[in-house]
Each structure stands twice: as structure tokens, then as C-alpha cells.
Amino acid sequence: MIPYWKDEGALEPRLERVVALIAETTDSEGFPLRELVVEAASPNGKLLRPALLLIGSDFGKKADSGRIERLAAAVEILHVATLIHDDIIDESPLRRGKPSLYASVGTTQAVLAGDWLFSRCFYLAAQSASPENTRGLARLISAICQAEIDQDLGKYEYPSSVRRYLRTIAGKTAALFSLALYAGASEAKAGRAVEQTLRRAGYGIGMAFQMMDDILDFESEEDVMRKPVGKDIAEGLCTLPLVHALAVDEKGMRPILSHVAASSGEERAAFAAQAVSSAVSLGGVEAAKKDAEDYTERALGEIRRLPSGGARDELATLAQRLLHRAY
Amino acid sequence: MIPYWKDEGALEPRLERVVALIAETTDSEGFPLRELVVEAASPNGKLLRPALLLIGSDFGKKADSGRIERLAAAVEILHVATLIHDDIIDESPLRRGKPSLYASVGTTQAVLAGDWLFSRCFYLAAQSASPENTRGLARLISAICQAEIDQDLGKYEYPSSVRRYLRTIAGKTAALFSLALYAGASEAKAGRAVEQTLRRAGYGIGMAFQMMDDILDFESEEDVMRKPVGKDIAEGLCTLPLVHALAVDEKGMRPILSHVAASSGEERAAFAAQAVSSAVSLGGVEAAKKDAEDYTERALGEIRRLPSGGARDELATLAQRLLHRAY
Numbered sequence: 001m002i003p004y005w006k007d008e009g010a011l012e013p014r015l016e017r018v019v020a021l022i023a024e025t026t027d028s029e030g031f032p033l034r035e036l037v038v039e040a041a042s043p044n045g046k047l048l049r050p051a052l053l054l055i056g057s058d059f060g061k062k063a064d065s066g067r068i069e070r071l072a073a074a075v076e077i078l079h080v081a082t083l084i085h086d087d088i089i090d091e092s093p094l095r096r097g098k099p100s101l102y103a104s105v106g107t108t109q110a111v112l113a114g115d116w117l118f119s120r121c122f123y124l125a126a127q128s129a130s131p132e133n134t135r136g137l138a139r140l141i142s143a144i145c146q147a148e149i150d151q152d153l154g155k156y157e158y159p160s161s162v163r164r165y166l167r168t169i170a171g172k173t174a175a176l177f178s179l180a181l182y183a184g185a186s187e188a189k190a191g192r193a194v195e196q197t198l199r200r201a202g203y204g205i206g207m208a209f210q211m212m213d214d215i216l217d218f219e220s221e222e223d224v225m226r227k228p229v230g231k232d233i234a235e236g237l238c239t240l241p242l243v244h245a246l247a248v249d250e251k252g253m254r255p256i257l258s259h260v261a262a263s264s265g266e267e268r269a270a271f272a273a274q275a276v277s278s279a280v281s282l283g284g285v286e287a288a289k290k291d292a293e294d295y296t297e298r299a300l301g302e303i304r305r306l307p308s309g310g311a312r313d314e315l316a317t318l319a320q321r322l323l324h325r326a327y
Numbered sequence: 328m329i330p331y332w333k334d335e336g337a338l339e340p341r342l343e344r345v346v347a348l349i350a351e352t353t354d355s356e357g358f359p360l361r362e363l364v365v366e367a368a369s370p371n372g373k374l375l376r377p378a379l380l381l382i383g384s385d386f387g388k389k390a391d392s393g394r395i396e397r398l399a400a401a402v403e404i405l406h407v408a409t410l411i412h413d414d415i416i417d418e419s420p421l422r423r424g425k426p427s428l429y430a431s432v433g434t435t436q437a438v439l440a441g442d443w444l445f446s447r448c449f450y451l452a453a454q455s456a457s458p459e460n461t462r463g464l465a466r467l468i469s470a471i472c473q474a475e476i477d478q479d480l481g482k483y484e485y486p487s488s489v490r491r492y493l494r495t496i497a498g499k500t501a502a503l504f505s506l507a508l509y510a511g512a513s514e515a516k517a518g519r520a521v522e523q524t525l526r527r528a529g530y531g532i533g534m535a536f537q538m539m540d541d542i543l544d545f546e547s548e549e550d551v552m553r554k555p556v557g558k559d560i561a562e563g564l565c566t567l568p569l570v571h572a573l574a575v576d577e578k579g580m581r582p583i584l585s586h587v588a589a590s591s592g593e594e595r596a597a598f599a600a601q602a603v604s605s606a607v608s609l610g611g612v613e614a615a616k617k618d619a620e621d622y623t624e625r626a627l628g629e630i631r632r633l634p635s636g637g638a639r640d641e642l643a644t645l646a647q648r649l650l651h652r653a654y
Contacts, residue, residue: 032476033476089438107415107434108416112479115442115445116468116472116476118445119468123462127462131458135454141445141446141449142443145442146359149360149443152436
């Protein structure tokens with residue numbers, strides 16, 4: 001997959017520099033897992049978070065581009081660190097279609113590699129960000145951990161609460177999108193009103209993004225996405241389409257979910273697939289897409305309040321493309 | 328065990344405030360593992376690292392005591408976070424005589440609880456430290472992770488290299504002792520010469536401390552230390568007494584170590600105990616104690632170069648007591 005920012009004009013050379021900074025920061029000579037970590041942090045991912053940070057900084061006047069790019073690298077490194085720890089937690093064999101670091105080196109070294117990346121992220125932040133934004137990054141990791149723990153505690157209970165779902169994805173995804181736009185703008189002194197508007201826009205974009213990501217698990221075909229349908233349900237997670245399906249027919253859905261929780265291996269995968277088709281039939285995916293559209297609309301409403309210009313257009317385009325996964 | 332700083336005069340009320348700050352920082356209302364984390368971070372430990380930071384700050388003139396105490400709390404929280412991840416890595420059932428967080432809540436939540444504590448540490452640092460010391464903390468975590476990975480990669484190989492052993496304990500222990508003294512002095516503007524001397528003194532104290540800690544594993548009785556003799560060897564670690572024993576009689580020691588590596592459970596524990604008695608007979612413990620004394624002597628040499636006064640006396644006393652484990 002070509003990263004979405006290829007041929008996006010002014011963003012491309014800057015993201016290339018961010019990629020170089022990530023490689024430089026993670027390619028530490030003395031670090032024994034050097035190659036694996038450089039590989040894990042290499043941008044076969046979409047680099048959405050650094051892109052948001054750069055776009056945010058374009059709303060300001062006084063951007064020091066080196067500083068902004070280091071902070072963008074820090075944000076992506078933080079994201080990669082959370083993915084590495086996530087894969088331990090989910091016991092994921094794959095990440096982006098390749099063996100996960102956890103699968104390659106085991107729990108011990110994956111824990112330490114993630115910790116090491118957190119420390120590299122903070123090093124960059126302490127070098128390049130205002131103390132306010134460094135604190136923001138620290139608070140962000142707290143929020144992500146809290147959301148992940150909450151999610152873990154509810155595993156296989158499939159709580160049918162929209163509110164709980166929204167709280168979880170706010171912590172694990174939207175908070176980082178929001179911080180990236182805000183921190184870019186604030187480091188570039190965009191002014192308080194613009195910074196706050198960007199914070200809200202990033203939140204909406206992140207919420208919609210995670211909803212669409214969760215919806216994919218109800219639609220993907222294994223050979224395309226390298227991810228089996230119903231993986232989230234099989235892992236005990238209750239995402240938005242399932243929450244909506246439970247609201248429509250809790251009595252019909254619960255027995256299937258109990259089977260998922262009580263089984264394992266291929267049997268569990270089969271029950272999860274069954275839960276997926278029931279949820280789809282009950283309109284759960286459709287309702288979830290409607291929610292993602294609503295959050296995108298809200299974000300676009302915020303974006304319209306920003307000063308007009310290239311950065312605003314770019315952000316609006318990004319929000320719409322993420323909704324339709326044109327990237 | 329009474330923390331060593333009880334009745335140590337001026338240090339006690341300040342460490343009490345650090346303890347309160349640690350509790351305040353970790354006792355976050357929304358955090359699901361709140362009680363367990365507060366418990367893990369509560370000072371049944373020795374609070375050595377914050378004590379060193381406070382003593383370091385006493386060499387300066389312009390200390391803002393609130394700022395210094397927050398930084399001391401950050402250093403202890405960092406230490407607790409590394410212990411929580413260590414227990415996952417070592418699959419330790421116990422920590423300070425109680426069930427470890429890992430044993431209580433499992434890998435997933437222990438990974439996240441450690442991450443969460445790292446983020447709280449950085450939050451405090453970004454609030455209270457100079458960017459230089461915040462970067463120092465970040466670099467320190469990198470060094471600790473690197474040493475732990477190195478150690479893990481050599482497990483059950485028992486490399487008979489003093490140099491490798493020294494490098495490992497420098498990263499996992501001495502670097503933090505060194506940073507604590509240095510950061511305290513530097514935040515209090517003690518001046519470059521004093522700060523560098525304290526950095527070296529902290530390094531020596533930390534090296535000796537870890538050596539003595541490793542020696543305990545060759546001497547402790549289970550009912551006293553709550554840690555069986557030879558636990559390190561059983562876990563595949565090659566600490567200083569064993570390194571020295573290998574230098575004396577590699578041929579005699581290797582077969583026993585191969586048995587440790589090849590066995591498990593009680594059998595492994597028995598072979599490890601056998602390795603311990605052989606290492607003791609070969610003078611490994613004695614030689615290791617001599618090394619710890621040398622490092623303490625070096626640290627005391629640095630300490631004598633510091634401006635005379637209460638802080639210097641306190642530091643010298645601490646270095647000597649740690650060597651003899653009078654605490």
C-alpha cells in the first residue's frame with residue numbers, strides 16, 4: 001500500500017524527513033534489537049499521526065520546522081510503542097501483514113522494546129516540545145493505558161454500552177489524533193482559538209477513524225486484509241457494530257457470544273463469524289457507519305471554522321478520505 | 328523493615344512528602360488498577376533513589392523544594408515501573424515479599440500498569456525538571472531497557488565476562504543512582520564541578536549496591552529474605568560471584584551450569600544451589616565483595632572532593648551503610 005501522503009504536495013518531503021528522523025532515533029548502535037525495532041517503526045504504516053501534527057503546525061506562523069518534525073517523529077514512535085505492547089496483550093502473531101515483534105522475540109523483549117521506544121519518544125519530546133506539550137504526551141500515554149486496561153477488563157463480557165465504547169476509543173485513538181493536531185498548532189503558535197478548534201477536529205477525525213477500523217473487522221476478507229473476519233469478537237472485544245446489534249436483539253445475540261467466550265481455536269473463530277453475520281443482519285454495521293459519518297461531519301464543522309487556506313483544505317480532504325478509506 | 332531514612336533528621340520530613348506525592352500521582356481516580364498500583368508504589372521499598380536526589384539537591388543553593396520533591400517522586404515512580412515490567416520478564420511471583428503485580432493481574436495489565444507509571448513519571452518530570460534532566464530520564468530508561476535486553480539475550484549462557492557484568496549493572500542500576508544525585512544537584516544549581524563529582528559518586532554507589540544485591544543471592548536464607556538461594560542462577564543470570572568462580576574453575580563449574588540450563592522446577596533449583604556452593608568454595612563471593620568495596624572506596628574518594636557539610640557526611644554514611652547493608 002502506498003502511504004496516503006505520497007504525492008500530497010508539500011507534505012511529502014516533510015514526512016520523508018520525519019521518516020528519516022524515526023529511523024535515526026530508533027537505529028541506536030548499542031541497542032540489541034536495533035534491526036527489529038527499526039523495522040517495526042518503518043513507515044509501512046500510514047503516518048497519519050505525524051501528518052496531522054505537520055498539518056496542525058501549518059496553521060501557525062512561527063514554526064521551527066526541525067522542531068516540528070522531531071515532535072512528529074516522537075508522536076509516531078509513541079504510536080509504534082503502543083502497537084508493540086498491544087501485540088503482547090492481544091498475543092497477535094501479525095502486525096501489518098508481517099510477524100509482530102512479540103511473535104518474533106517473545107514477551108520479554110517486546111515489553112522492553114516498547115519501553116525503549118517510549119523513552120526515545122520522550123527524549124525527542126523533551127528536546128523539541130514545550131513543557132506543556134511534553135506533559136500532554138505523558139498524559140496521553142496515561143489515557144491510552146487506561147483505555148486499554150478498561151477494554152481488557154471487559155473482555156468476553158461484551159458490554160452493550162455505546163458510552164463505554166466511545167470512552168475506550170476516545171482514549172486509545174482519538175486522544176492521539178487530537179493531541180497531534182493541537183501540539184503541531186501550539187508549537188507553531190497558531191493562537192488559542194485555532195488550537196482548540198484543531199483539538200476538537202482531531203478528536204472527531206480520530207473517533208470516526210477508529211469506528212471505521214472496527215467496522216472493517218465485520219467486512220474484511222482474510223486474503224485482502226490479512227485479518228480474519230470477526231477477530232475482534234473472537235478476542236472478546238465489543239466494538240460499535242456489535243454494540244448496535246445488541247441494542248436491537250440482545251436476546252438473540254447473547255447465546256452466540258456466550259459460545260465465543262466458552263470456546264477456543266477454530267470453534268471460537270466460527271462462533272465469532274456467526275456473531276458477525278448476525279450483527280450485520282441486525283443493521284449493526286450500517287448504524288456504526290452512520291456514527292462514523294456523524295463524527296466526521298462534526299470534525300468538518302470544526303474545520304470550516306478554521307482560517308481558510310491550504311492547510312484547512314488538506315485537513316478537510318484527509319477527514320473525508322479517512323471516512324471512505326480511500327487511503 | 329523500617330526504611331533507612333527514618334530518624335535521619337532533615338531527610339525524613341522531605342521523604343514523607345515524596346511518599347505523599349507518589350501516592351497522589353499514582354492514585355488516579357479513573358485508573359482501573361488504582362489500588363494495586365498505589366500499593367506497588369508505596370514505600371515499603373527503601374526510597375534510596377529519591378533520597379539520593381534530595382541529598383544531591385542539598386549541594387545547591389537555589390533549590391525550589393516542591394520542584395525537587397516532585398522530581399524525586401518521578402525517579403521512584405520510574406523505578407517502580409521498571410520493577411513491574413521486570414516481574415513480567417522474570418515471571419516473578421513475589422515482590423518485596425508480597426505477590427507481584429504480574430502475579431496478581433497477569434501480563435496484560437502489568438504491561439499497561441508499568442507503561443502508565445512511566446507516563447506518570449514523565450508527567451512529573453515535564454512539570455518539574457529542566458529539559459536537560461527530562462532528557463536525562465528518557466535516556467536513562469533507554470539504558471535500563473538496553474541492559475535488560477542484553478541480560479535476557481545471555482540467559483543460561485552464563486558468560487564469564489566481568490566486563491559484560493559491569494556493563495549490565497551499570498545500565499540497570501548505577502545509571503539511575505548516578506542520575507538521581509546529578510539531577511538533584513543540577514536542579515538546585517550546585518555548579519558543574521560538584522554535579523559531575525556527584526554523578527561519579529552515584530555511579531560507584533550504584534555499582535557497589537547492585538554487587539551486594541547479587542551477592543545476597545549466594546547467601547540469603549529463604550525465610551529471611553523470602554528469596555531462595557541461587558534464584559539468579561536458576562533464572563539463567565550470571566552475576567559477579569559466579570563470574571569470579573568461572574574464572575577460577577571454568578571446567579568444574581560448566582557442567583553444573585549445563586544441568587541448571589537443561590533442567591526445570593525443583594531439579595533446576597537443586598542444581599542452582601549446587602552451583603552456589605561451588606561458587607562460594609571457589610572464593611567467588613569473597614572476590615565479589617572485594618569489588619563492591621573497591622567501588623564504594625572510589626565513591627568515597629569522589630565524595631571527599633565535595634564541599635564539606637551535612638550533605639557530604641550524609642552521602643558518605645549512606646555509601647558505607649549500603650555496602651554493609653546496615654539498612
